[in-house]
Amino acid sequence: MQLRMNHRAVNPAGFQALLKLEDATKKMGLDPVLYELIKIRASQINGCSFCLDMHTTDLRNIGETEQRVNLILxxxxxxxxxxxxxxxxxxxxxxxxxxxxxxxxxxxDEVRKHFSESEYVSLIMAINAINCWNRIAIATGMYPGCF
Structure with missing residues (x-):
């Protein structure tokens, strides 16, 4: 495998913009475990090995069981x-x-049974953020350990 480019270096403004979205989303109050579950599931669908590696590691680091990490799919x-x-x-x-x-x-309807309108928007923002990261990672050839 070969990294096509380091998007962080060649377009720092784009990278910083996405970091701002990520930071804002993290501050919207979603449970950290739920936040990582969202990141992992979207990354599984999109086939992003870099993000899967990062977020399964992050989820384990906050105390999630190996069994749940393995069964998100x-x-x-x-x-x-x-x-x-x-x-x-x-x-x-x-x-x-x-x-x-x-x-x-x-x-x-099922989401709204468990989340307020504001939390619903927070979920959508989290989902959109990880989908954006996935697309950048895949398009630039990122893979676990490339940085």
């Missing part, structure tokens, strides 16, 4: 995730694959 098939986490993961999938079916009403 199949969250629907295990009782290890709360209803609130399930709602956020379903929204993550819908927003990441937005061109396929939008955000179905049943996904929205």
């Amino acid at each position: 199949v969250w629907r098939e295990t009782p290890l995730f709360t209803e609130k986490e399930r709602a956020a993961l379903a929204l993550t999938e819908a927003v990441t694959r937005i061109s396929e079916a939008g955000v179905p009403q049943e996904v929205y």
Whole structure:
């Protein structure tokens, strides 16, 4: 594998803009475990090895069990995730694959059972941030350990 370019170095303004989005999103009050679950699930869908490596490590570092980390991909098939986490993961999938079916009403309704309107927007911001990071990482050829 070879890194196509260091996007941080060749366009620092773009990198800083995305860091500002990330920082703002982190300050919106989402639970840190939920925040990492969102990042991991979107990265799995998008096939971003760099982000998967980073966020599974981050999730383990905040005390998540290996079993839950390993089963995020199949969250629907295990009782290890709360209803609130399930709602956020379903929204993550819908927003990441937005061109396929939008955000179905049943996904929205389930999310709203667990999250306020403000928290719903925070979830969308978190999902959008990781999708942006994934696309930059994949387009520039990033892989685990490339920096």
